Amino acid sequence: MINLEPFKEIIYVTRPVFPTIEEVTEKLRDIWEAKWLTNNGPQHTMLEHELKTFLKVPYLSLFNNGTIALMVACQSLRLSGEVITTPFTFAATPHVLSWNNITPIFCDIDAETMNIDADKIESMITPHTTAILAVHVFGTPCDVEKIQEVADRYGLRVVYDAAHAFGVEIGERGVGTFGDISMFSFHATKLYHTVEGGALVHGNEHLKARIDLLKNFGIKNEEEVVMPGINGKLDEIRAAIGRIMLNYVEAERQKRIRLHEIYNEELADVEGVKLMPNCAADVKLNYQYYVVRIDENVFGRSRDFVYDEFRNYNVFARKYFHPLCSEFTCYRQLNSARVENLPVANVIGQQVLSLPMYGDLTEDEVRKICAILKSFKR
């Protein structure tokens, strides 16, 4: 019997992976000796190279965070007008469009994968559409083939927000090799991180040169500033931490695989609790998140009840992603944001709950979280 007393300490939805202080100190020494803190230093150069190999992508540009990276992606492809995206994502996704004076057009999501519904994209294309901005939500890859097929037919660009998809592969191809550009976030809460940070990955040298100019104020050399760029640079300290963290990714992923298995095992037969989607056999996942959907009609309790009640047990689950971006005050006046246009997203937004997932979580803690969840059922 599992003891259902509240946890003594808060169990957060996630905890960052920490390198040892000794490893960081050693790298800091290298930086101090080089007397180089930012602006394309040696750590930065080495991390770009190492990440390219790790992610199996031809070109990669580091950034100070994923949001600025995505803003630059839009600029680098000269996107304008309307971009079709998903309402079921973190606020950053539609916000980067707004910051580029682009109108986000929300497309409904697939009921299984929770990613943009590729079959619905075509009906949303207008003469103003310039791109599709899709998100590999919780690391589950989008239907990349169908999205590319629609984009090719209408001459649209494809940008992936791959913030959740570090290390994900489709048939041994890095997920970042699909579309024109993909953005990875290296925020502290991600499977792989540089404290704050991110990257754009893309397939050609010309784009790399443009992106690197855009992230450095458009400065070409001491005499020439060739475009209105921004400051998107990743500094040496974070780049060095990123180099250390690369050694931690696979071990962290393995720990999370085990925790996923336990959640799946414990929750498999709970009616009204839907588990994460199954992916094709050739997809390598990163197991960053563990997300369930609570169907109130079957479970007898709402997602909000579960979320609130969990807190009494010191389990701080999160409602990623509720509210939907289409419900934000800055977007809800858009026609595409209307509830009747997004029926699937509006149901899932009320059901979804991210359960604690990080390598330091113990198997017993996961079993207890599951037992607590099951005790809520009516």
Ligand code: T4K
């Ligand atoms: N696109 C998508 C699809 C994204 O999910 C994100 C970011 C982006 C774009 C933008 O990328 P970045 O510009 O961030 O690189 C967190 C992250 O801050 C955010 O990066 C992430 N998505 C989002 C899904 O999750 P919050 O507001 O939920 O974070 P916060 O501070 O509540 O942290 C979650 C939990 O983690 C805390 O309850 C406790 C724990 N925690 C957190 C931090 C920062 C720690 O234990 N220690 C820590 O240092 O957004």
